[in-house]
Amino acid sequence: MIYNRVVIKYEILIDCNENFQNKKLEVCYMGSKVLGKFLKENLEDLKSKGLYNVINTLKSSNGPVITIGDRKLINLSSNNYLGLATNPRMIEATIEATKKYGAGAGAVRTINGTLEIHIELEQKLAKFKHTEAAIAFQSGFNCNMGAISAVMNKKDAILSDSLNHASIIDGCRLSGAKIIRVEHSDMVDLRNKAKEAVESGLYEKIMVITDGVFSMDGDIAKLPEIVKIAEEFDLITYVDDAHGSGVLGKGTGTVHHFGLSDKIDFQIGTLSKAIGVVGGYVAGSQNLIDWLMVRARPFLFSTSLTPGAAGAAIEAINILTESSELNDRLWENANYLKKGLKELGFNIGNSETPITPCIIGDEVKTQEFSKRLFEEGVYAKSIVFPTVRKGTGRVRNMPTAAHTKKMLDEALAIYVKVGKEMDIIK
Numbered sequence: 032m033i034y035n036r037v038v039i040k041y042e043i044l045i046d047c048n049e050n051f052q053n054k055k056l057e058v059c060y061m062g063s064k065v066l067g068k069f070l071k072e073n074l075e076d077l078k079s080k081g082l083y084n085v086i087n088t089l090k091s092s093n094g095p096v097i098t099i100g101d102r103k104l105i106n107l108s109s110n111n112y113l114g115l116a117t118n119p120r121m122i123e124a125t126i127e128a129t130k131k132y133g134a135g136a137g138a139v140r141t142i143n144g145t146l147e148i149h150i151e152l153e154q155k156l157a158k159f160k161h162t163e164a165a166i167a168f169q170s171g172f173n174c175n176m177g178a179i180s181a182v183m184n185k186k187d188a189i190l191s192d193s194l195n196h197a198s199i200i201d202g203c204r205l206s207g208a209k210i211i212r213v214e215h216s217d218m219v220d221l222r223n224k225a226k227e228a229v230e231s232g233l234y235e236k237i238m239v240i241t242d243g244v245f246s247m248d249g250d251i252a253k254l255p256e257i258v259k260i261a262e263e264f265d266l267i268t269y270v271d272d273a274h275g276s277g278v279l280g281k282g283t284g285t286v287h288h289f290g291l292s293d294k295i296d297f298q299i300g301t302l303s304k305a306i307g308v309v310g311g312y313v314a315g316s317q318n319l320i321d322w323l324m325v326r327a328r329p330f331l332f333s334t335s336l337t338p339g340a341a342g343a344a345i346e347a348i349n350i351l352t353e354s355s356e357l358n359d360r361l362w363e364n365a366n367y368l369k370k371g372l373k374e375l376g377f378n379i380g381n382s383e384t385p386i387t388p389c390i391i392g393d394e395v396k397t398q399e400f401s402k403r404l405f406e407e408g409v410y411a412k413s414i415v416f417p418t419v420r421k422g423t424g425r426v427r428n429m430p431t432a433a434h435t436k437k438m439l440d441e442a443l444a445i446y447v448k449v450g451k452e453m454d455i456i457k
């Protein structure tokens with residue numbers, strides 16, 4: 032008897048693939064009534080509040096200029112910092128690795144999905160990060176889910192910066208450890224809370240965890256001070272350097288930028304941003320990596336990186352270690368855009384890296400600003416609550432090594448026009 036099921040008929044208009052354009056498919060959905068009601072009500076609620084994120088489809092690669100629909104836009108929204116996602120050497124490396132090892136790895140690493148190319152990648156990553164060893168995961172998100180819970184548990188505590196990335200927050204929650212929220216980059220608060228946690232005698236291990244570069248503001252974690260506090264209280268140190276790797280320290284990342292490679296227990300990186308591919312990794316001591324290989328659940332229970340992704344990531348590290356050209360160009364472009372936006376009167380907050388927010392404040396105005404930029408030819412996404420705190424809505428700009436000065440000048444001219452029209456700048 033299926034008295035609690037409903038049948039809903041949908042007409043789906045598939046519009047992302049030219050071959051299917053305007054073709055209507057009728058799909059029957061026979062699902063739970065309670066789920067149907069939950070989804071319908073909540074989707075309508077989000078839409079009525081203007082909080083439903085409409086995802087755009089790119090018809091082009093994610094380069095400095097993208098095509099959405101029939102429009103070409105200057106792209107200031109990707110994490111493709113060095114332009115490596117479309118670099119011909121990377122594409123070639125993907126093809127070569129795919130030809131040699133196949134499209135997929137075929138299994139979880141611990142069963143028989145570890146290929147030579149995974150080991151080669153991990154050895155390269157360790158060398159690049161100046162650590163004894165490294166372990167690759169399928170994504171940066173997965174990495175945080177696996178690494179934190181492999182060492183922390185309900186007898187432990189984690190001091191976590193209030194602006195840490197969602198994957199860190201979720202990784203901490205999964206571990207079951209007590210999460211102690213620390214005011215953003217506030218070293219007095221961190222020290223006080225570390226002292227209190229140690230003196231309470233309640234915890235077996237205490238970890239301090241931070242982004243290397245904060246993804247929505249572009250400021251850099253105060254790693255030298257964090258390390259001092261960690262040494263005073265014997266805290267485990269964990270830095271998620273998703274936005275610092277390939278960017279700071281001539282590409283080697285925030286930890287190396289501060290000369291702290293031997294002091295940070297966990298260096299997390301992603302292969303999806305400056306490296307231009309997909310995947311994540313932890314670099315650290317040999318014992319740490321050996322432990323993660325037997326305890327990090329996404330490593331144990333999820334199929335490994337595709338050979339093509341591993342091959343391309345290896346090539347990215349080759350490119351980064353051969354020359355600082357792309358890193359230099361990234362910083363040149365970032366400084367140019369930051370200076371331009373600041374001189375125009377935009378509030379770029381405390382950004383110290385290529386991540387350049389234009390903080391507008393009001394959520395509706397932020398979304399309208401992003402929409403107007405789009406109409407004029409700039410793709411810069413609005414970031415509002417819950418991704419950032421209420422009242423701190425912003426449009427986030429990500430200049431890359433692949434942008435030309437001409438593109439950045441065009442973008443700045445559009446910023447002036449829309450900024451003035453909306454009374455954001457004078």
Ligand code: PMP
Nearest residue numbers: 170171172196198246273301303
């Ligand atoms: N950590 C941080 C700080 C990030 O910004 C991101 C990506 N937004 C991730 C982890 C997740 O990385 P990935 O996209 O490789 O899953």
